[in-house]
Amino acid sequence: MKILGIESSCDETGIAIYDTEQGLIADQLYSQIALHAQYGGVVPELASRDHVRKIVPLIEQACEEAGLSLDDLDGIAYTAGPGLIGALLVGACVGRSVAWALDKPAVEIHHMEGHLLAPLLEDDKPEFPFLSLLVSGGHTLLVDVQGLGDYQILGDTLDDAAGEAFDKTAKLLGLPYPGGRHIAELATQGDDQRFQFPRPMMNRPGLDFSFSGLKTFTRVTWENEVSLCQSDAEKQQLKADIAACFQLAVIDTLSKKCVRAIKQTTLKSLVIAGGVSANVSLRETLDKLGQKHRFKPYFPSPKYCTDNGAMIAFAGALRMQHEQGNEPAADDQGIRAFPRWNLEQLS
Ligand code: KG4
Numbered sequence: 446m447k448i449l450g451i452e453s454s455c456d457e458t459g460i461a462i463y464d465t466e467q468g469l470i471a472d473q474l475y476s477q478i479a480l481h482a483q484y485g486g487v488v489p490e491l492a493s494r495d496h497v498r499k500i501v502p503l504i505e506q507a508c509e510e511a512g513l514s515l516d517d518l519d520g521i522a523y524t525a526g527p528g529l530i531g532a533l534l535v536g537a538c539v540g541r542s543v544a545w546a547l548d549k550p551a552v553e554i555h556h557m558e559g560h561l562l563a564p565l566l567e568d569d570k571p572e573f574p575f576l577s578l579l580v581s582g583g584h585t586l587l588v589d590v591q592g593l594g595d596y597q598i599l600g601d602t603l604d605d606a607a608g609e610a611f612d613k614t615a616k617l618l619g620l621p622y623p624g625g626r627h628i629a630e631l632a633t634q635g636d637d638q639r640f641q642f643p644r645p646m647m648n649r650p651g652l653d654f655s656f657s658g659l660k661t662f663t664r665v666t667w668e669n670e671v672s673l674c675q676s677d678a679e680k681q682q683l684k685a686d687i688a689a690c691f692q693l694a695v696i697d698t699l700s701k702k703c704v705r706a707i708k709q710t711t712l713k714s715l716v717i718a719g720g721v722s723a724n725v726s727l728r729e730t731l732d733k734l735g736q737k738h739r740f741k742p743y744f745p746s747p748k749y750c751t752d753n754g755a756m757i758a759f760a761g762a763l764r765m766q767h768e769q770g771n772e773p774a775a776d777d778q779g780i781r782a783f784p785r786w787n788l789e790q791l792s
């Protein structure tokens with residue numbers, strides 16, 4: 446079965462083809478980062494228009510890469526939510542239209558389910574059930590994953606998502622958008638012990654997160670300390686130290702909640718996915734904690750941490766395979782997009 450996957454929920458147009466026998470046979474990605482960087486964040490209308498420009502050429506390139514024509518496809522999977530409504534609608538309209546034209550099935554994919562399943566694209570992959578930490582620009586979720594589509598949210602963020610906190614902190618320090626990888630880079634030159642950043646919600650029971658206080662703490666620290674700097678070099682060191690302390694606080698909070706959830710659920714595998722899972726320090730910390738607390742962490746390879754079409758094609762293939770042996774889900778063939786969509790509704 447060969448499934449074309451379309452991802453257009455935010456600022457990346459991702460098109461891929463997953464073959465259930467050969468694996469991933471095409472993977473095309475166009476990032477709009479340069480377009481939005483000048484505004485310091487994603488401009489939704491510009492994102493939609495750029496998806497319109499790029500989506501068809503990328504589908505053609507993906508078919509060429511796989512040596513296939515559209516007729517060879519067995520189905521289309523597209524991200525139907527959550528995300529920016531205009532951006533989602535581009536993928537939904539194109540996905541549905543291609544499916545109609547080919548008289549093939551189309552399946553709506555939840556963007557976070559795509560992230561959650563991405564580590565299953567790797568050779569060393571987890572088996573169900575597992576615990577999943579989903580950390581992206583819009584979400585911070587701890588999910589008990591019992592099987593495909595069987596998801597229970599154990600923890601959520603009460604305010605900013607982890608990626609959003611990285612992006613806002615980066616903006617405050619004058620780093621480019623999206624800031625996560627720039628903070629991570631700068632943090633390598635910083636002293637993560639210079640300031641003691643708070644660890645929000647750690648002293649309370651439960652598995653929820655809160656990151657907006659960290660953002661305020663960063664701002665106050667920066668404003669208090671920058672006026673004391675006597676040279677550009679000192680100012681640059683201050684930025685690096687703040688980046689390192691901020692990153693340590695986020696990683697410490699995320700990883701300790703993972704350990705708490707592992708103990709609570711007695712699950713033995715932890716899948717970490719979404720853009721922030723590309724963070725090397727987070728990966729190293731969870732590797733160490735995995736050895737100490739006897740769970741195995743699984744990460745997607747770095748290019749499948751951030752948004753991509755491969756995870757959507759793969760999720761679509763799993764869902765279509767699953768439906769072959771079951772009653773197909775009701776499909777009115779409508780073109781729909783869900784800016785908000787609870788992962789638990791898939792169950
Ligand atoms: O999953 P993703 O590509 O898009 C959403 O679904 O939101 O995640 C993007 C987020 C951004 O906030 C970005 O700053 C963050 O992932 N990110 C990182 C790193 N690479 C990307 N955060 C921390 N460290 C990184 N290396």
Ligand code: ZN
Nearest residue numbers: 581720751752
């Ligand atoms: Zn994402």
